[in-house]
Structures are given as structure tokens and as C-alpha cells.
């Protein structure tokens with residue numbers, strides 16, 4: 024994990040990070056968070072988080088980017104949207120969590136041994152390769168690199184899924200799968216132009 | 219009645235039974251589903267975590283194809299696909315930046331999209347296009363006496379809230395009541411989270427959520443839990459043995475795609491509905507329905 028100490032380079036990343044978040048659609052609303060805690064109270068995984076969603080917003084606004092990206096919080100968000108539909112300030116907290124995950128990956132601040140960042144990456148890889156997510160390939164890759172114990176924990180169910188034809192071994196490729204690469208390439212080029 | 223149909227990636231693997239039973243159910247109801255040509259993954263929740271504009275653009279490739287393929291609405295069965303595709307429409311309408319980026323990206327692959335293809339959850343189609351009354355009349359085997367817990371999950375109506383309440387949805391309850399079932403309308407877990415992908419990345423958290431759901435349905439006397447999302451179904455059904463092991467419980471709760479149970483009410487047979495693909499046997503549910 025990159026250490027964000029006091030080097031100039033780190034400060035530049037820091038600043039860019041804050042700007043990126045505030046620039047996401049609806050991002051400027053983070054400024055009007057009233058710290059009511061409705062989000063944390065609604066969150067089904069907050070009890071596992073180092074810091075709840077409310078605290079993450081407070082830390083972000085205080086410029087404590089280290090705390091934001093090094094906490095397990097963003098990786099424990101399941102995208103249930105409970106916070107988003109309840110926030111009295113209309114802040115799209117789920118989108119913010121996505122943005123924070125995204126930036127943590129982009130600026131190489133995500134925990135290297137984390138299971139959730141790896142899962143995210145494998146998923147995208149599968150989609151770009153086939154045009155669709157091949158669940159079996161995703162699970163196999165994940166087991167091999169991140170969770171050797173999974174096949175054993177899951178053995179009985181896995182076998183039943185397999186015999187029921189619910190785990191096809193071969194992926195279907197769509198005809199237009201090169202289009203997804205082209206779409207990404209276009210957007211990356213646009214982003215590079217803007218910066 | 220005709221719809222364009224987006225099955226989603228899970229429908230080709232763990233959620234195969236959802237796709238099979240959807241086609242059988244709609245066939246019984248005389249609704250034609252035309253599969254979207256060469257559809258790609260909607261991006262689901264993982265894609266949003268990496269590049270926001272990318273995720274809208276790859277979701278929009280499907281919508282562009284849909285717009286070209288026909289005038290019908292796009293019918294979606296998976297909650298996560300539904301929310302991702304519908305959210306793409308909403309953000310394109312709300313944000314000029316998203317609209318421009320998506321149009322540009324689609325242009326790079328010679329496609330165009332106006333932002334106006336209606337994305338519809340299959341339950342919305344059933345309840346609002348066909349209608350409860352018409353559905354009730356078509357039932358050939360009423361689900362009399364069957365206690366059903368409808369499990370909507372998160373992305374059924376959150377955050378969109380387009381056809382049902384984001385916190386306390388009721389459409390599936392009404393649907394199964396029209397089919398004669400005894401619905402547990404106050405099932406507390408109905409719109410709670412199953413843990414989603416967290417089942418693989420932080421198992422203890424997701425198991426706790428599934429335990430709560432199973433306990434709620436069990437204590438309310440449910441004969442079966444019905445789902446509208448492949449991820450919900452997989453977690454609540456497939457992980458029952460893990461839940462039992464972790465919490466010292468003894469759940470043996472049949473879990474079905476709602477289309478499987480509904481298919482039975484409209485006269486499809488269990489084989490056509492892929493009910494044999496379920497992990498927890500649903501034989502007693504099938505047997506409990508009066509002939």
C-alpha cells in the first residue's frame with residue numbers, strides 16, 4: 024500500500040483524490056452532510072466496519088484520506104442502497120463508496136491482500152474477455168489466489184450445483200466483445216485528455 | 219404482448235433456473251420474450267467500483283442494441299441488472315457529463331443510444347402490464363394454503379423506487395396473493411440485504427445476514443421463500459448448510475425463483491420450471507399445492 028505521508032507527491036495525490044470525489048455526479052453534496060448518522064444506522068455491515076459511512080464522510084471532509092482508503096469500510100459496502108434512500112441530505116452514499124473504491128484502486132491505495140479488490144478486478148477481466156461474466160472462471164481464479172479454503176467449505180453445495188448444471192465450465196463469448204475494450208479505450212483517452 | 223428480454227450472466231450459470239422458468243411462465247401467459255441480440259454483462263456492482271463512466275457505457279451498449287432491435291420495453295429478471303440498466307438511463311438524463319461520455323464511447327463502436335429505452339423489472343411487467351385481475355383469471359392451480367415469504371432483496375426497488383417502495387415493497391406479495399397463496403406480508407427481511415458478493419470476500423458478515431433472513435421466514439411459518447434475484451437466491455439457498463454450521467441451526471427451507479412457483483400456478487410442470495435444479499428439495503412445496 025502506498026504510504027501517504029507528507030511527501031509532495033503524496034499531497035498531490037491527496038488533492039487529486041478530493042477533487043475527483045467532489046466532481047462525481049452529485050459529489051458536491053458531500054459538503055452538506057449534517058452528520059446525522061442515518062446512513063450508519065441503516066447500514067447492515069456497519070458493525071464490521073472500522074469506521075461507519077458517517078465517519079468516512081467526516082474523515083473525508085477533514086482531509087484524512089489515509090483513514091478513508093485504509094479502512095475496511097469501503098470494501099464492506101454491499102451496495103444495498105439503504106443509506107442512499109434514507110439520507111436526509113440526498114447524498115448518494117452508495118455511489119460515494121463506489122467512487123472511493125475506484126480511487127483507492129486508481130491511486131494504488133487499496134490493500135494488496137484484500138479479497139474484495141481482487142474480486143472486483145477478476146470480474147472486470149472476465150467481462151472484457153468474454154463480454155459476459157463467467158461465474159465459474161471468476162470463482163476459480165478467486166479460490167486459487169485468495170481463498171484456498173473455499174472449495175472445502177463449499178464442497179457439498181458446489182457438487183450439487185455442478186450436477187444440477189448450474190456451474191458450466193465453458194464461457195460463452197459474445198460477438199461484440201472487442202467493443203467493450205474499445206469503449207474503455209475511448210473513455211481512458213478522454214480522461215487523459217482532460218487531465 | 220411482446221418484450222425484449224435481458225437474461226443476465228447469472229442466468230447462464232448459477233441462476234439458470236431463473237431464465238428457464240421465466241421463459242416457461244411467460245409462455246403460459248402468452249407473453250413473447252425476444253432475447254436481446256449479443257447482449258453483454260451489465261457490469262453489476264463490481265464494474266461501478268472501477269470506472270464509473272465505463273460502467274454506464276458498457277451497460278448502455280445493451281440499451282443501444284435494444285433501441286435498434288425493437289420498440290418493445292426491455293424486460294429484465296435480475297435485480298442487479300435491472301438497477302444497473304435503469305440507473306444508466308437515469309444518470310444519462312440527469313447528467314450532461316454522463317450523457318456525453320456514453321454517447322462518445324458508443325460512437326467509438328458505431329452505436330447510438332437516445333437514453334429513452336424503458337427498462338422494466340419482470341415483476342413490474344407482470345403486475346402493471348398484465349395486471350393482477352387478469353393474472354388471477356389465468357391461474358389453473360391456485361396456491362391455496364401455501365405460506366410464502368417474498369424476498370425482494372435490495373436492488374429490486376432501491377435506489378430507483380420506480381414501481382415499488384424502496385423500503386417496504388409489496389408488488390410480489392400482491393402477485394402471490396392473486397395466485398391464491400397465503401403471503402407473509404410482514405416478513406421483516408423482505409427488502410434486507412443477503413450480503414451479495416460479500417459471501418466470497420467476508421463470509422461471516424454475509425452468513426449473518428442470511429441467517430437473519432432464514433430465521434425470519436422460518437419463525438413466521440413460511441413453507442417457501444421466493445426470490446427475484448440470482449445472487450439472493452444463491453446466498454439464501456446455497457449457503458444454508460454453512461449458516462446451519464455457523465449458527466447451530468437446522469434450516470431446510472425451500473428457496474425458489476418466484477417464476478418457478480408462479481409457473482406451477484399457471485400449469486407448467488416442475489421439469490419445465492427447472493425445479494429439480496434447486497439445492498434444497500422443493501418436492502414438498504410442489505406436493506402441497508392442491509391439484
Ligand code: SF4
Nearest residue numbers: 056057059060062110
Ligand atoms: S445520512 Fe446523509 S446527512 Fe446523515 S450522516 Fe449520513 S451522509 Fe450525512
Ligand code: SF4
Nearest residue numbers: 066100101103104106
Ligand atoms: S449501500 Fe453500503 S454503506 Fe450504504 S447502507 Fe448499504 S452497505 Fe452500508
